[in-house]
Amino acid sequence: QLYIERVMVDYIHLLLNSKSEISLGRVINIPDRSLNHIAFTHLKHESQTRGMSMFQTAVSYIMRLRLGGKSYAPDPKCKLNRYVKGLSEFTDLMHKLSNILEDELNPR
Incomplete structure (x- = not known):
């Protein structure tokens, strides 16, 4: 249970401080x-x-892939290309968590 709490704290910390490489790791x-x-x-x-x-790089990389087109596409030699699925799942989860946190902080 302590491990789960630590992971959740790190997810929240990363949402609040996208430069935290420790939380990202x-x-x-x-x-x-x-x-x-x-x-x-x-x-x-x-x-x-x-x-x-690192977090901004992951988000930027996935967004460039999703936008498509030659002007947005990452370099075909980029070593992140083999991790598209995992990075996409990670950035999608972070986006969902960000929306949840925002809704909690700004109830309608």
Whole structure:
């Protein structure tokens, strides 16, 4: 139970501080999304190249894929390409959690 609480705290912390690599590292593969240490390392390198947080890099990467078109598409040689499914699941969950948190903070 303590583990579950810690994971939830890290998800919330990441929502509030998208630059937290520690929280991202703890939750990126919970539940299992096939985003292992190698995927985390590739994401870190890509984020350093882009000058963005790792979380912002993941969101940006998935959004560029979804927008499609040659002008938006990530580089075909990008090492994140093999982790599309896991990164997509992760960013979708974070978006849903963000909406839930926003609804709680701003009830109608």
